[in-house]
Amino acid sequence: MDFGALWLTLRLAVGTTAILLVVALPLAWWIASGRGAGRALVQAVVALPLVLPPTVLGFYLLIALGPLSAPGRLLIKIVGHPLAFSFAGLLVGSVIYSLPFAVQPLVAGFSAVDRGYVEASEGLGVSPWGTFWSVVLPLARGSLLTSTVLTFTHTVGEFGVVLMLGGNIPGATQTLSIALYDQVQEFNYAAANRTALVLVVFAIVALLTIYLLPGVSKADGKRVDVVQ
Amino acid sequence: MLYIGLVCAGSPAWGQKELRVAAAADLQPVMPVLSQAYQQATGVKLVVSFGSSSTLATQILGGAPMDIFLGADFTYPEKVVAAGLADGSAPTVYAKGTLVLWTRNDSGLLPLSVERLTDPRVKTVAIANELHAPYGRAAAAALRKMKMYDEVSPHLVVGENITQTAQFVESGNAQLGLISLTAASTDHFKEIGTYVLVPTSQYPAILQYAVVMQKSDRKAEAHAFLDWLLSSPVQGTLPKLGLGAVK
Numbered sequence: 001m002d003f004g005a006l007w008l009t010l011r012l013a014v015g016t017t018a019i020l021l022v023v024a025l026p027l028a029w030w031i032a033s034g035r036g037a038g039r040a041l042v043q044a045v046v047a048l049p050l051v052l053p054p055t056v057l058g059f060y061l062l063i064a065l066g067p068l069s070a071p072g073r074l075l076i077k078i079v080g081h082p083l084a085f086s087f088a089g090l091l092v093g094s095v096i097y098s099l100p101f102a103v104q105p106l107v108a109g110f111s112a113v114d115r116g117y118v119e120a121s122e123g124l125g126v127s128p129w130g131t132f133w134s135v136v137l138p139l140a141r142g143s144l145l146t147s148t149v150l151t152f153t154h155t156v157g158e159f160g161v162v163l164m165l166g167g168n169i170p171g172a173t174q175t176l177s178i179a180l181y182d183q184v185q186e187f188n189y190a191a192a193n194r195t196a197l198v199l200v201v202f203a204i205v206a207l208l209t210i211y212l213l214p215g216v217s218k219a220d221g222k223r224v225d226v227v228q
Numbered sequence: 229m230l231y232i233g234l235v236c237a238g239s240p241a242w243g244q245k246e247l248r249v250a251a252a253a254d255l256q257p258v259m260p261v262l263s264q265a266y267q268q269a270t271g272v273k274l275v276v277s278f279g280s281s282s283t284l285a286t287q288i289l290g291g292a293p294m295d296i297f298l299g300a301d302f303t304y305p306e307k308v309v310a311a312g313l314a315d316g317s318a319p320t321v322y323a324k325g326t327l328v329l330w331t332r333n334d335s336g337l338l339p340l341s342v343e344r345l346t347d348p349r350v351k352t353v354a355i356a357n358e359l360h361a362p363y364g365r366a367a368a369a370a371l372r373k374m375k376m377y378d379e380v381s382p383h384l385v386v387g388e389n390i391t392q393t394a395q396f397v398e399s400g401n402a403q404l405g406l407i408s409l410t411a412a413s414t415d416h417f418k419e420i421g422t423y424v425l426v427p428t429s430q431y432p433a434i435l436q437y438a439v440v441m442q443k444s445d446r447k448a449e450a451h452a453f454l455d456w457l458l459s460s461p462v463q464g465t466l467p468k469l470g471l472g473a474v475k
Binding site: 062063066067068081082084085163167168169181182184185186187 | 280282283286307351352354357359360384385386387388396399400401402
């Protein structure tokens with residue numbers, strides 16, 4: 001078992017999930033709290049990584065944000081090195097790549113929250129921020145869990161972006177999925193088997209978490225949770 | 229209906245013959261030239277899939293429908309032979325690869341020499357994966373032989389095959405690259421960059437071997453293509469494309 005790759009994959013998945021929660025919560029709440037062309041456009045952009053091949057993202061991160069372009073050169077000046085071949089680059093790629101998996105469940109969850117509760121809370125003098133934390137978020141906690149788990153596992157399973165811009169550096173950019181690819185290339189099927197098994201276990205545990213946790217499936221915006 | 233459509237689309241029209249070629253990534257700049265010449269000479273169209281020699285061997289062992297496999301070394305074609313999938317008892321050598329050190333003209337690392345690899349300004353050096361790409365193995369061997377490996381290894385970024393490695397350094401994301409002469413000989417690479425040969429005494433020769441697939445239903449055509457590739461006029465054009473002749 002390649003523990004370096006495992007550790008790197010975990011760091012990448014945890015980092016991506018943490019960043020995406022901070023980004024996705026306000027974004028999803030904004031999308032869910034109204035209609036209009038602006039929101040539709042934002043939603044479409046958020047959903048892009050679902051339909052675009054990861055190679056598009058890999059290409060942009062490698063070329064558009066590399067030393068050949070002006071924004072790339074600016075970025076290199078700020079960060080000190082090209083995004084490619086670095087953990088920071090993978091993190092940026094993963095955040096964009098997993099964005100829809102973080103945002104979409106939250107949008108669905110927030111949309112299902114009865115506006116009456118929000119208005120009642122604000123009518124009682126609770127700030128919008130307080131209402132969000134103590135009313136909306138608890139009501140949508142199932143979606144929050146789904147969003148977190150999907151983001152985490154989707155990042156663990158990322159391959160195309162990492163292959164294109166990672167440079168396969170052990171400890172920095174060689175994730176489990178890349179290590180598995182290498183092991184297959186080397187005809188080292190025993191090692192490939194172990195790595196694949198770890199990835200399968202990851203995925204099963206994550207999906208079971210979503211489907212098994214009590215109350216999660218019925219928590220979204222259902223009256224019973226608030227009345228209690 | 230869709231299936232029939234796909235089958236028709238995939239089959240040669242009006243008796244035009246096709247040959248399915250699995251070609252090592254270093255041949256990516258070479259095959260278009262060879263394909264065109266071969267089609268003009270014989271009317272047979274080459275349908276080429278590129279990958280690292282190891283990727284292609286894995287795919288062939290997994291049943292990929294190919295007529296001929298042009299590897300970038302001996303190991304992977306030999307694996308196909310060992311698996312009983314080759315027509316013949318040994319791979320045939322068809323060309324010799326050359327390893328070069330390449331950099332963009334705007335990298336600030338000119339004049340270029342092999343010693344640049346240990347220049348303190350160099351933070352990234354692209355090489356192909358030494359575990360499954362023949363040029364990567366040659367590059368790593370050269371670095372070790374030149375006693376630079378320990379110094380350079382923290383800066384190595386690894387391409388999945390030699391074409392990706394060339395792309396890493398072509399795009400400027402890596403400062404130096406140990407790539408194939410086939411890539412460095414293309415007009416594009418000559419225009420934007422500079423290369424120096426890695427001394428051939430520093431790495432084992434990259435002898436490239438081919439095998440014809442045993443299961444192919446176009447074995448005769450595949451052998452004919454290999455014979456053409458080994459004929460002296462074609463071998464004579466290989467140096468222009470960045471490959472060494474073996475005949």
